[in-house]
Amino acid sequence: MKKDDVLVDEKFNKLVEYSSRSGKIDVRLYADYDVKRGLRDSGGKGVLTGLTEISDVVSFGYIDGERVPIDGELYFQGVNVQDLIRGEANRRFAFEETTYLLLFGKLPTRQQLREFIDLIGIYRELPETFVRDVIMKAPSSNMMNTLQKCVLTMYSYDQNPEDISIHNILKQSLQLIAQFPLYSVYGYHAYRHYHLNKSLIIRNPKPELSTAENILRLLRKDGQYTELEAKVLDVALVLHAEHGGGNNSTFTTHVVSSTGTDTYSAVAASLGSLKGPKHGGANLKVQEMFKDIKAHVTNWRDETMVESYLQRILRKEAFDRAGLIYGMGHAVYTESDPRAVILKEYARKLSEEKGLEEEFNLYERVERIAGDCLMSGRRLLKPVCANVDFYSGFVYSMLGLPEELFTPIFAISRISGWSAHRIEEIVNAGKIIRPAYKYVGHHVPYLDLDEREKAYAEEEEK
Structure with missing residues (x-):
C-alpha cells in the first residue's frame, strides 16, 4: 500500500470514530419522550399514520367483545387473497387479474381482463436500444440496483415525466409493471455475461404469455417451463403484490409521493426500501x-x-x-x-x-x-x-431462479401495490408526510480555531 493511501486511511478512520460517537443517542430517552421507534407502539403494533382501501391485513377478531388472535387473512380491495388464487384453479393470469383489482378497485370482466392483458403486452416493449444503452452498460452485481437504474433512466425516455395527473401516473405505472420483469431478467443476464463470463442470451417476451410465463421463458436457456412451474410463480406474484400501507416500501411510496415528485423517483425510493435485508431480502x-x-x-x-x-x-x-x-x-x-x-x-x-x-x-x-x-x-x-x-x-x-433475482421477483410483484398506493396518495391530495423528531442534543457556543484547539486538547487530557 502506498504511503499516501495509508495516510488517507488513517484520516478516514478517525472521521469514522467521530461519526460513530456523535450519532449515538441514549436509548433511555426514547422511553422518556414516548418515542414510537420504528413507528410501533410498546406492544409492537404499528402507529396509525393513514387510511387505505387497497388492502386489509387481518390478524385478530372479537369474541364476546374481546379481541382474540385468529388465522391471518389478507384482502385486496375487499377480496380475500385465498379466493383470488383458488377461484379459478386453471387460469393463467391470476397476477394480472390481481393487478387490475388493486389499481381499479374491482375484479375485471372477461373482456376487461383480456383488454388489460393486451395493454400490458403492448407496454412490455422497451424503448429502442434501451437494453444495449442502459441495461448492458456497467451492469451491477445487485439486480435491485439495476432496477433502480432502469426506472430512473425511463424518466429520460418519457416526454412528460413530471406530469402527476392520474392519467399520466396510470400510464407510467402500467409501463413499469409491464417492464419490471425485463429490467430484472435482462439485468441478470448482463451481470452473468460481464461479471461471470457466461453466455449472453436475450430473448424477447411474448405478449400472449402471463408475467410468470414470460419470466421463466426469458430466464431459462431453453425457454421451457412446466405448467405447474408457471402456476406456482404466478401464485407467488399474487401473494407478494400488496400487503397494506404500513410495510416499509409501501409507506415509502406514500411518503415520497406526498411530496408531489414524479413516478420514477417515487418507485426508485420504494425499490431502495425493498432492497434492505430486513424487508425484501x-x-x-x-x-x-x-x-x-x-x-x-x-x-x-x-x-x-x-x-x-x-x-x-x-x-x-x-x-x-x-x-x-x-x-x-x-x-x-x-x-x-x-x-x-x-x-x-x-x-x-x-x-x-x-x-x-x-x-x-x-x-x-x-x-x-x-x-x-x-x-x-x-x-x-x-x-x-x-x-x-x-x-x-x-x-x-x-423453480431454478438464481438468488440474485429473489428480491427483484418481490419487486416485480409489489410494483402493482406501490402503483395503487401512489395513485391513492395523489387522488386524496394529502399533506406532505412530515413526522417529528425530538432534538436531544445540547446547544454549544461557536469557538474559533484557536479556542477549539485549546478546548479539544483539554478534552483529550481528561
Missing part, C-alpha cells in the same frame, strides 16, 4: 439458514437432532449467531400468515414434481419445531407462525 436469510441446517443436521428426520440445532441457533451458538430463526414470526400475524399457508401448499406440489419431498418435509419440520422453541424459549404468550419468506426462497430455488 429476508427470504435469502432463510435460504442461508437452511443451507446451514442441512450441513449440520445429518438426519433430517430426527426431530430431536433438528430441535437441538435450532436451540443452538437461538442461543447464538450456530449459523450467523444472531439468535434468530429466519422466516418465523410476523409483526402482524400470530396464528398464521395466509400467504405462507398458500405458498406452502404449492411448495408441496412443486417438491413432488421435482422429487424434493424430503427437503419439503425438512422445511415443514423446522416450521413446527421452531414455533414451539420460540414460544417456550422466550416465554411468549402468543404463538409464532411462519411468514411468507419461510417458503418463498425454497419455491424460487425449486
Whole structure:
C-alpha cells in the first residue's frame, strides 16, 4: 500500500470514530419522550399514520367483545387473497387479474381482463436500444440496483415525466409493471455475461404469455417451463403484490409521493426500501439458514437432532449467531400468515414434481419445531407462525431462479401495490408526510480555531 493511501486511511478512520460517537443517542430517552421507534407502539403494533382501501391485513377478531388472535387473512380491495388464487384453479393470469383489482378497485370482466392483458403486452416493449444503452452498460452485481437504474433512466425516455395527473401516473405505472420483469431478467443476464463470463442470451417476451410465463421463458436457456412451474410463480406474484400501507416500501411510496415528485423517483425510493435485508431480502436469510441446517443436521428426520440445532441457533451458538430463526414470526400475524399457508401448499406440489419431498418435509419440520422453541424459549404468550419468506426462497430455488433475482421477483410483484398506493396518495391530495423528531442534543457556543484547539486538547487530557 502506498504511503499516501495509508495516510488517507488513517484520516478516514478517525472521521469514522467521530461519526460513530456523535450519532449515538441514549436509548433511555426514547422511553422518556414516548418515542414510537420504528413507528410501533410498546406492544409492537404499528402507529396509525393513514387510511387505505387497497388492502386489509387481518390478524385478530372479537369474541364476546374481546379481541382474540385468529388465522391471518389478507384482502385486496375487499377480496380475500385465498379466493383470488383458488377461484379459478386453471387460469393463467391470476397476477394480472390481481393487478387490475388493486389499481381499479374491482375484479375485471372477461373482456376487461383480456383488454388489460393486451395493454400490458403492448407496454412490455422497451424503448429502442434501451437494453444495449442502459441495461448492458456497467451492469451491477445487485439486480435491485439495476432496477433502480432502469426506472430512473425511463424518466429520460418519457416526454412528460413530471406530469402527476392520474392519467399520466396510470400510464407510467402500467409501463413499469409491464417492464419490471425485463429490467430484472435482462439485468441478470448482463451481470452473468460481464461479471461471470457466461453466455449472453436475450430473448424477447411474448405478449400472449402471463408475467410468470414470460419470466421463466426469458430466464431459462431453453425457454421451457412446466405448467405447474408457471402456476406456482404466478401464485407467488399474487401473494407478494400488496400487503397494506404500513410495510416499509409501501409507506415509502406514500411518503415520497406526498411530496408531489414524479413516478420514477417515487418507485426508485420504494425499490431502495425493498432492497434492505430486513424487508425484501429476508427470504435469502432463510435460504442461508437452511443451507446451514442441512450441513449440520445429518438426519433430517430426527426431530430431536433438528430441535437441538435450532436451540443452538437461538442461543447464538450456530449459523450467523444472531439468535434468530429466519422466516418465523410476523409483526402482524400470530396464528398464521395466509400467504405462507398458500405458498406452502404449492411448495408441496412443486417438491413432488421435482422429487424434493424430503427437503419439503425438512422445511415443514423446522416450521413446527421452531414455533414451539420460540414460544417456550422466550416465554411468549402468543404463538409464532411462519411468514411468507419461510417458503418463498425454497419455491424460487425449486423453480431454478438464481438468488440474485429473489428480491427483484418481490419487486416485480409489489410494483402493482406501490402503483395503487401512489395513485391513492395523489387522488386524496394529502399533506406532505412530515413526522417529528425530538432534538436531544445540547446547544454549544461557536469557538474559533484557536479556542477549539485549546478546548479539544483539554478534552483529550481528561
